[in-house]
Amino acid sequence: MEPVTPALASRIDDVALIDQHVHGCWLTPGDRRRFENALNEANTDPVVGPAFDSQLGFAVRAHCAPVLGLPKHVDPQAYWERRRQLGEAELARLFLPAAHVSDWLVDTGIDGDTADVAGMAEVSGARAHEVVRLEQVAEQAARAPGDYAAAFEEILHRRAAAAVGTKSILAYRGGFDGDLTEPSPAQVAEAASRWRDSGGTRLRDRVLLRFGLHQALRLGKPLQFHVGFGDRDCDLAKANPLYLLDFLRQAADTPIVLLHCYPYEREAGYLAQAFNHVYLDGGLSVTHLGARSPAFIARLLEMAPFGKILYSSDGFGPAELHYLGATLWRRGIHRVLRGFVDDGDWSEADAIRVVELIARDNSARLYGV
């Protein structure tokens, strides 16, 4: 059946996205193992078996291959050879503009051989803005002289002045379950001293994690949380956003953005309905779900008000991921909204408006970009 909604399809195709949570793409060469491991998010070991045999692997072959001049569904060996010939910088120059993103909001908290904020702008020909990771600020404060809390606050304010928001990976550092109130200055000082004595790396101290969150709340810029699906350092059972309930009650007006959310996207949508200041995206989950992403995108459109849903790719490493996030989102939202329109539940004009909200208007308003 021909789509009966060409205006919707056309708007989805041409809307420029704001990718509200992303990391840098690779710019330096790597071997096939590096690439294949990047197709698996959850595993922290070298992946055994054919890494392309997953929804993401199939999506790369279906949707990225044509961008490289290869046939759809090309075999993994041929795909790898073409991408090796081109090199990471050239891949980035192909895939990033093809994502049709006007603004990248770059979480710079992962150390790794990837493009920085300026590099993302340069290689994509679009704007790029920084999102400051709180746990990285903490590690900088641990290395700074003098009082930890003062150092944290100084670094956060300095870095955040040029940034559009902050990000927490509390999900990877013990999870959401448990007390998330603000610790006292004495507790912070004691915890900081203990942490500095033990080396001051890879923050897992709960007191200091809580301290960082409340500093971010005070800053007032949107605070992003990794939620749900990630690598196995994250205990998925403790990354359920419902455990943030008390924290959200304390968060006053600072916007809180729940990222990725799989398999808790329905819980996250409920929180976005329950709190005026809570937002969510599907991020990484859309990319990894490949052919199954429309079902996920549909669930994001359940309880969350449409003014609270954002687009992101969470791309990191292979430039394919920055492109696939956009492509799968466009395909998925079209499938879902076309269905709502065809069934008489939504008007086509409303569907187009909701596309624009999620694709960019909500993020533009939230981050002021």
Added chain:
Amino acid sequence: MEPVTPALASRIDDVALIDQHVHGCWLTPGDRRRFENALNEANTDPVVGPAFDSQLGFAVRAHCAPVLGLPKHVDPQAYWERRRQLGEAELARLFLPAAHVSDWLVDTGIDGDTADVAGMAEVSGARAHEVVRLEQVAEQAARAPGDYAAAFEEILHRRAAAAVGTKSILAYRGGFDGDLTEPSPAQVAEAASRWRDSGGTRLRDRVLLRFGLHQALRLGKPLQFHVGFGDRDCDLAKANPLYLLDFLRQAADTPIVLLHCYPYEREAGYLAQAFNHVYLDGGLSVTHLGARSPAFIARLLEMAPFGKILYSSDGFGPAELHYLGATLWRRGIHRVLRGFVDDGDWSEADAIRVVELIARDNSARLYGV
């Protein structure tokens, strides 16, 4: 494609529903803010942003507008003006009969300017029956002279004599997680004394909540539980019906009805298969899911035996909600069952019979209406 199952569609259209859990509709005037806040269930603050931009808001514009003589998908401003012109009583006289409900089972436990049981019957031209809220009985017992337990029992029996069942909002008062056994008389007396001393309002004392549940079990009439999705006073993580497991094992033959259930409808369906006396509905969730409600209704039809699934709207306030619950359920069950029939998994006769079970026969048998 024309539906190949006109008999199914026709039976779904004309079956008179038993709305087994509902509240009164508004009968007195209110402003736009009141109406728009009623389109958001989870938020307890005044809603910020365009309240119509949600599945429920879009469903109002799609399915309620025509009942008021407006075009489908009419804009929010025009919708609001028409509903303001008509007034709440007239809206009730339009929407309630249009829901084609033969019996309303009215939970009278919410204080508010809404129709009472007789009012619901009068305005809809249908029968109405009371469901007694246990926490309200508790608050009445707290205000009564003498022994709390005796007062509770007396009030419960008096009120329940004319009622078809009881209802608990334990989900809003601490959740299901934890001990739900019957407390001793001494524990009850002590807890009641403490609660009365502190004012005897908004019961959250676990001992007294447990006491009320076991009194309701003893009564033997169906006991409804709010489960899952509601406003944010309910900690959704603790409203998972699986935490009721031990309580259900104690419940003997008193029917237990799990209401709403989002996002735990699959867990609730499992419990309905596991216990002869457990039932469930989709209630409020169907209304708020709008265009996404068919997927939810489909999941209600997974593990639960078909004799255990009930219809309700949980309508409260705007008469649109009493109507939308019915309309979205009819649309959704048609979509789902037509799919089963078209795929050769169900016969059309079976689909029609299951519609009748859920729409009314299961509730008629359970409540004796």
Added chain:
Amino acid sequence: MEPVTPALASRIDDVALIDQHVHGCWLTPGDRRRFENALNEANTDPVVGPAFDSQLGFAVRAHCAPVLGLPKHVDPQAYWERRRQLGEAELARLFLPAAHVSDWLVDTGIDGDTADVAGMAEVSGARAHEVVRLEQVAEQAARAPGDYAAAFEEILHRRAAAAVGTKSILAYRGGFDGDLTEPSPAQVAEAASRWRDSGGTRLRDRVLLRFGLHQALRLGKPLQFHVGFGDRDCDLAKANPLYLLDFLRQAADTPIVLLHCYPYEREAGYLAQAFNHVYLDGGLSVTHLGARSPAFIARLLEMAPFGKILYSSDGFGPAELHYLGATLWRRGIHRVLRGFVDDGDWSEADAIRVVELIARDNSARLYGV
């Protein structure tokens, strides 16, 4: 619309399955109550109400009736009469070969009047292999003379020598939540002594359960876990596979197979992506979901790499279940994969290859059958 993928449909029809987790079918007569109770998995009481009124009951009438020469959707009474006339042995000779299974991996841990490994091979004309249940080994060790740990180890090694894997029903004996590290020899000796003194039946002692799991890890053959949906002796809240995280981190290279997984199939798929040695199936869930099984099968194809997904029926008792598992899986995987191919997300050749992986190649490699 005619399926555009006849090669896919044809391969799904003719692929011989490896049923990687199954129990014996009945061979001796029983009454209608026995049969109807077998259509309900979760309830441990005699089922009240029409047992056929469920997805499984409808699936029996739709898909099993034709195998017995009855019309599709035949009424329950006629179905029962035909199956009674034929008798269990004849039913097994009809349904088991019709499942088109080349290898049955039989969990022999349920005592009951069902076919043993040799009986399954004989009645089906296919190969059959044993899976040894750890809790049964424990009960045998409790009855053996001398040191419990040595007896357990000796029995396990002896039985496992001819078996393809082991199985744990920890989900039924306290659940996954809590410590699953290896206990010390002294703890094992003390717990064994206590358990033997109390009768040595129905193992629920956590120390001995943990001991058994670690013995199975040491054995190195695939270790299957009942996960999620089962009867109500299993506290579903504690059968969430995410609680296995720490155990999986300890499991080194021994393959761990998560069975059934409803409603945690997305969590299980995540674990299969996160750990090279974790696998999953949909088992029992597919059978009980009937017309709703395609949606479940689709969710199994989300985060799990395609080399980690296995087919099983978990059939036990009525031979219909051994057949329905296969039939519903074939119908469901066809629906899902045909959708992926029609939407341009997968090639047909890939779809066929994934069918072969799940149907048999993954299990053949994993179990060496």
